[in-house]
Amino acid sequence: MESSDLKKAGLKVTLPRMKILDLLANSPDRHLKAEDIYKMLLDAGEDIALATVYRVLTQFEAAGLVTRHHFDGGHAVFELNDGEHHDHLVDIRSGRVVEFYDEIIEQRQKEIAREHGFTITEHTMILYGHFDDDKEDAGRD
Amino acid sequence: MESSDLKKAGLKVTLPRMKILDLLANSPDRHLKAEDIYKMLLDAGEDIALATVYRVLTQFEAAGLVTRHHFDGGHAVFELNDGEHHDHLVDIRSGRVVEFYDEIIEQRQKEIAREHGFTITEHTMILYGHFDDDKEDAGRD
DNA sequence: ATGTATGCAAAACATTTGCACCTGG
DNA sequence: CCAGGTGCAAATGTTTTGCATACAT
Numbered sequence: 001m002e003s004s005d006l007k008k009a010g011l012k013v014t015l016p017r018m019k020i021l022d023l024l025a026n027s028p029d030r031h032l033k034a035e036d037i038y039k040m041l042l043d044a045g046e047d048i049a050l051a052t053v054y055r056v057l058t059q060f061e062a063a064g065l066v067t068r069h070h071f072d073g074g075h076a077v078f079e080l081n082d083g084e085h086h087d088h089l090v091d092i093r094s095g096r097v098v099e100f101y102d103e104i105i106e107q108r109q110k111e112i113a114r115e116h117g118f119t120i121t122e123h124t125m126i127l128y129g130h131f132d133d134d135k136e137d138a139g140r141d
Numbered sequence: 142m143e144s145s146d147l148k149k150a151g152l153k154v155t156l157p158r159m160k161i162l163d164l165l166a167n168s169p170d171r172h173l174k175a176e177d178i179y180k181m182l183l184d185a186g187e188d189i190a191l192a193t194v195y196r197v198l199t200q201f202e203a204a205g206l207v208t209r210h211h212f213d214g215g216h217a218v219f220e221l222n223d224g225e226h227h228d229h230l231v232d233i234r235s236g237r238v239v240e241f242y243d244e245i246i247e248q249r250q251k252e253i254a255r256e257h258g259f260t261i262t263e264h265t266m267i268l269y270g271h272f273d274d275d276k277e278d279a280g281r282d
Numbered sequence: 283a284t285g286t287a288t289g290c291a292a293a294a295c296a297t298t299t300g301c302a303c304c305t306g307g
Numbered sequence: 308c309c310a311g312g313t314g315c316a317a318a319t320g321t322t323t324t325g326c327a328t329a330c331a332t
Contacts, residue, residue, distance in 0.1 A: 012331055014287060034322080049289045054322060056287095070211040074297080075321060089259050098257060105249050109268060112241055117273045118230050125266040127250060132258045153306060155312060175297080190314045195297060197312095215322080216296060 009063035016048050020056050024066065024080040031069065031077045031097045071097075071126060087125040096131070150204035157189050161197050165207065165221040172210065172218045172229075172238045212238075212267060228266040237272065 003013045011017060023037055024030075032040075034057060038050045057078050060066035067081045071090055085106075086099040105125070113120045144154045152158060164178055165171075173181075175198060179191045198219050201207035208222045212231055226247075227240040246266070254261045 012286065014331070016288070035320095047289085050321095051290080051323075052288055058323090070213060072211060089254070089257055091259075092262065098259075100253055100257070102249055102253055105246050108243055108246050108249075109266075112243055113230070113268060113270065116230060116239060116241070118232075118239075118268065118270055119273055120268045120270040121233065122270070123266070123268040125250075125264070127254060127259065127261045127264040129254065129259055129261040129263075132260055153311065155306070157313070188314085192298075192315080193313055196299095199298090 005065060009060075009065060011059060011063065016046075016052050017056050019044075019046055019048070020053065021060070021065070021080075024078065029097075030099075031071075031079050033075045033077050035075075037078075069124065069126075072128065087127075089127045089129070091130050092128050093130045146206060150201075150206060152200060152204065157187075157193050158197050160185075160187055160189070161194065162201070162206070162221075165219065170238075171240075172212075172220050174216045174218050176216075178219075210265065210267075213269065228268075230268045230270070232271050233269050234271045 003018060005021065006013045006017055019041055020037055023040055024032065027040070029036075034050065034053050037057075038048065038053045041048045041053070057066060057068070061068050061078070065081055067079050069077050069079065069088070071077055071088070072092075084101070086101045087105075089098040089100060091097070109120065109123060112118075144159060146162065147154045147158055160182055161178055164181055165173065168181070170177075175191065175194050178198075179189065179194045182189045182194070198207060198209070202209050202219070206222055208220050210218050210220065210229070212218055212229070213233075225242070227242045228246075230239040230241060232238070250261065250264060253259075
C-alpha cells in the first residue's frame with residue numbers, strides 16, 4: 001500500500017519511487033544514505049540513477065514521508081517517517097542506530113523553548129557512543 | 142592567552158592559527174562555518190587559504206579547542222570549546238543560535254544510555270524553530 | 283497527449299590532499 | 308637548520324541541475 005502513500009502525497013506512482021519506498025520500509029537498517037539506496041537498487045537489478053534517488057528522497061521529505069538526518073559523517077541519512085517522533089543512539093564503531101523516545105526529555109524541551117520565547121518546529125537529539133555489549137539490544141533499531 | 146592554548150595542544154603558534162582562534166573567541170557569532178572564517182580573514186586583509194582554515198579547524202577539533210556541529214544546511218559549523226557542554230536552539234529564519242544547558246535532560250540521557258547498555262561519548266541536541274519575539278532573548282548566544 | 287519523471291552528464295558545493303615553498307622554535 | 312605549516316591547485320565526496328527522452332494518467 002505504498003502506492004497510496006505516494007498518491008496521497010501528490011506524487012505520481014512510478015517505479016523508482018515505489019522501489020525506494022519499499023527499500024526504506026523493508027530494509028533491516030532503517031537509516032540509509034542516498035548511495036546505500038542507489039547501490040541496493042543496482043544490486044537488485046534496477047536501472048536507476050543516483051540523481052533520481054536524491055530527487056525522490058527530497059520529494060519524500062517534502063511530502064513528510066521521510067525524515068532526513070545529519071549524523072556525523074558528511075552525508076545525510078534518510079528514514080521512513082512513521083509519524084512518531086524519536087531520537088537516536090548512534091554507535092560510532094558499528095554505525096548501528098537505535099531509536100528511542102523519552103517523554104521527560106520532550107517535556108523539558110518544550111519548557112526550555114518556552115523559557116526562551118522559542119517555538120520549536122522540529123528537533124534532533126543524537127547520542128554518540130557505543131553499545132557496551134553489542135549482543136544485547138540487537139532487536140531494536 | 143590563546144597562544145598558550147595552542148602550545149598546550151602541541152601546535153606551533155602560527156599566524157593563521159592565532160587569527161582563527163581569535164576570530165572564534167571574539168566574533169559576535171560563536172558558531173561559524175569554515176567559509177565564514179575564511180572570508181572574515183580575507184576581509185581583515187589576511188592572506189590565508191581556505192584549505193588552511195579547514196586544516197586548522199580540524200586540528201583544533203582534535204585538540205579539543207573547538208567543537209564541530211552539523212546543523213541543517215550541508216555544512217559544518219565550529220564553535221570554541223569553553224569546556225562546558227551545552228545544546229542549541231537554532232532559529233531557522235534568522236540563523237540565530239542560542240545555547241542552553243539542562244540538567245534534567247542530561248540526567249535522562251545518561252539514564253537512557255544505561256537502559257540500552259550504551260556508553261555516550263558525546264551528544265548533540267538541536268531544537269529548530271524560531272524566536273517568537275526576536276527582541277527578547279537578544280543578549281544570549 | 284501532455285505534464286511529469288527519469289537517466290545521463292555536467293555543475294555546484296563542501297572538504298581533503300599532494301606538493302613545493304615558507305616559517306617558527 | 309628542519310620539522311612542521313601554509314598556499315595553491317587539483318582531487319574527492321556529496322548533492323543538485325540542465326536537458327533530451329521516457330512514462331503515468
